[in-house]
Amino acid sequence: MNNKIILLISGKRKSGKDYICEKLKSLIGPDKCDIIRISGPLKAIYAADHGLQLEELMSDSPYKETYRLDMIKWSDEIRAKNPGYFCKAACDNAFKKIVWIVSDVRRKSDIKWFKETYGSIVRTIRISATDDVRRQRGLVFKTGVDDEESECGLDDYKEWDHQVSNNNEDDCQIAINTIISIVEKF
Numbered sequence: 001m002n003n004k005i006i007l008l009i010s011g012k013r014k015s016g017k018d019y020i021c022e023k024l025k026s027l028i029g030p031d032k033c034d035i036i037r038i039s040g041p042l043k044a045i046y047a048a049d050h051g052l053q054l055e056e057l058m059s060d061s062p063y064k065e066t067y068r069l070d071m072i073k074w075s076d077e078i079r080a081k082n083p084g085y086f087c088k089a090a091c092d093n094a095f096k097k098i099v100w101i102v103s104d105v106r107r108k109s110d111i112k113w114f115k116e117t118y119g120s121i122v123r124t125i126r127i128s129a130t131d132d133v134r135r136q137r138g139l140v141f142k143t144g145v146d147d148e149e150s151e152c153g154l155d156d157y158k159e160w161d162h163q164v165s166n167n168n169e170d171d172c173q174i175a176i177n178t179i180i181s182i183v184e185k186f
């Protein structure tokens with residue numbers, strides 16, 4: 001089954017990327033749609049390289065935070081040599097579905113790789129929420145995370161196909177409707 005559309009989702013921490021992506025997947029249907037995380041194989045490769053437990057790295061445990069900074073540095077070194085390395089690994093490992101939702105697009109090089117690889121079926125979507133709302137959802141600013149490329153690399157990107165807000169349930173519903181109508185056009 002070939003992809004008909006690939007949605008690249010970007011947003012700051014706690015903007016609600018996972019929340020919206022999970023809703024989209026259940027509305028479109030898991031038989032037609034899957035969520036891809038570029039950080040999925042990244043964490044698996046990092047864990048294997050460093051003798052760590054992948055399950056703990058993937059969960060929301062304090063353990064994950066301990067390695068977050070080092071993982072960013074390590075992956076930046078790999079990306080410097082091959083910018084699409086982790087994007088390709090994520091796609092290679094993904095189930096073939098009509099709709100792929102890539103839920104953690106963080107860099108201009110991620111968008112470039114997807115557009116070069118998949119062309120016109122790629123749509124870019126930026127989700128935003130105010131700083132207050134993000135803090136209410138548990139965001140605590142971390143130097144070395146929130147001021148790094150992995151978090152800020154797309155702040156000045158201007159070519160989003162669609163931009164949606166997710167400050168509350170009403171916003172979320174509008175965002176979902178907007179994205180579903182994009183998918184239905186394909």
Ligand SMILES: Nc1ncnc2c1ncn2[C@@H]1O[C@H](COP(=O)(O)OP(=O)(O)OP(=O)(O)O)[C@@H](O)[C@H]1O
Nearest residue numbers: 012013014015016017018019020137166168169172
């Ligand atoms: N529209 C919404 N209504 C209610 N709760 C929401 C909404 N959007 C997100 N949340 C909640 O806010 C928290 C953060 O959302 P989520 O994990 O989806 O953000 P994220 O952008 O994926 O964050 P991170 O980049 O840190 O993984 C979660 O607890 C989620 O349930």
